[in-house]
Amino acid sequence: xxxxxxxxxxxxxxxxxxxxxxxxxxxxxxxxxxxxxxxxxxxxxxxxxxxxxxxxx
Amino acid sequence: xxxxxxxxxxxxxxxxxxxxxxxxxxxxxxxxxxxxxxxxxxxxxxxxxxxxxxxxxxxxxxxxxxxxxxxxxxxxxxxxxxxxxxxxxxxxxxxxxxxxxxxxxxxxxxxxxxxxxxxxxxxxxxxxxxxxxxxxxxxxxxxxxxxxxxxxxxxxxxxxxxxxxxxxxxxxxxxxxxxxxxxxxxxxxxxxxxxxxxxxxxxxxxxxxxxxxxxxxxxxxxxxxxxxxxxxxxxxx
Numbered sequence: 001x002x003x004x005x006x007x008x009x010x011x012x013x014x015x016x017x018x019x020x021x022x023x024x025x026x027x028x029x030x031x032x033x034x035x036x037x038x039x040x041x042x043x044x045x046x047x048x049x050x051x052x053x054x055x056x057x
Numbered sequence: 058x059x060x061x062x063x064x065x066x067x068x069x070x071x072x073x074x075x076x077x078x079x080x081x082x083x084x085x086x087x088x089x090x091x092x093x094x095x096x097x098x099x100x101x102x103x104x105x106x107x108x109x110x111x112x113x114x115x116x117x118x119x120x121x122x123x124x125x126x127x128x129x130x131x132x133x134x135x136x137x138x139x140x141x142x143x144x145x146x147x148x149x150x151x152x153x154x155x156x157x158x159x160x161x162x163x164x165x166x167x168x169x170x171x172x173x174x175x176x177x178x179x180x181x182x183x184x185x186x187x188x189x190x191x192x193x194x195x196x197x198x199x200x201x202x203x204x205x206x207x208x209x210x211x212x213x214x215x216x217x218x219x220x221x222x223x224x225x226x227x228x229x230x231x232x233x234x235x236x237x238x239x240x241x242x243x244x245x246x247x248x249x250x251x252x253x254x255x256x257x258x259x260x261x262x263x264x265x266x267x268x269x270x271x272x273x274x275x276x277x278x279x280x281x282x283x284x285x286x287x288x289x290x291x292x293x294x
Contacts, residue, residue, distance in 0.1 A: 001181045001227060018179055018227035023266060025184035025223050031266050040234045040267075044294040047231040 007042045106134035107155040133163035171199035185222035187214040203292040212272050212283045223271045232291040239264050240286040247281030
């Protein structure tokens with residue numbers, strides 16, 4: 001499983017890859033929700049299907 | 058306007074003769090490589106959008122990326138009120154107007170087509186010492202823009218002290234953040250202090266942080282076997 005700890009890690013991903021956004025699982029209340037959201041948003045933007053649909057092949 | 062116009066361009070050599078054709082094209086004949094081109098005069102007949110033959114008719118358009126004219130298959134307007142999206146769905150489509158540029162296209166496909174499901178998500182232990190055995194408990198449910206997996210994960214949890222037992226459901230590149238819903242748990246065996254006696258149906262697992270499901274307590278003095286039921290839905294990004 002690919003663990004993503006930063007936006008930079010998103011470069012590791014190819015379309016269809018499964019990944020988990022990492023955080024301190026032993027300390028759930030201190031999880032940085034904002035950071036997770038930023039990473040998730042960045043990855044979604046990278047693999048935006050709207051962009052795919054308009055891409056010329 | 059006249060149906061024929063002709064003229065010639067020449068610099069003393071062979072003249073280039075321009076001749077309007079009855080089909081609306083312009084013949085450019087330089088004496089060696091005659092070509093026909095679209096005539097820039099708006100005198101062609103009008104073809105209604107519902108009469109377009111998508112196999113044989115073409116739109117001429119400018120391709121910006123290639124910086125040239127190209128031809129693309131013409132789209133025919135539909136004259137059918139297309140079907141609703143599914144069983145018990147009585148919505149009817151709006152055809153638009155075949156005499157305008159806004160119309161339902163002839164090959165508009167209904168009912169909706171479901172996407173191809175991605176590979177089954179790999180459930181991963183991210184905290185604790187339990188053993189997890191994920192089981193997909195339904196056929197994969199696919200829709201037009203999303204797919205849902207229904208899981209049951211067997212969790213064999215040893216006695217533990219101050220350690221969370223948790224597993225994560227992966228995100229998938231190309232889909233939005235997964236929508237996870239914990240439906241409940243079945244504790245088949247083991248009754249740690251503070252818990253009702255097994256076997257028991259209940260909800261001893263919690264979704265936390267979007268993709269992670271925590272099972273049971275931080276500390277448990279009896280080993281347990283629990284089953285966690287959850288759904289995870291992936292929507293195309």
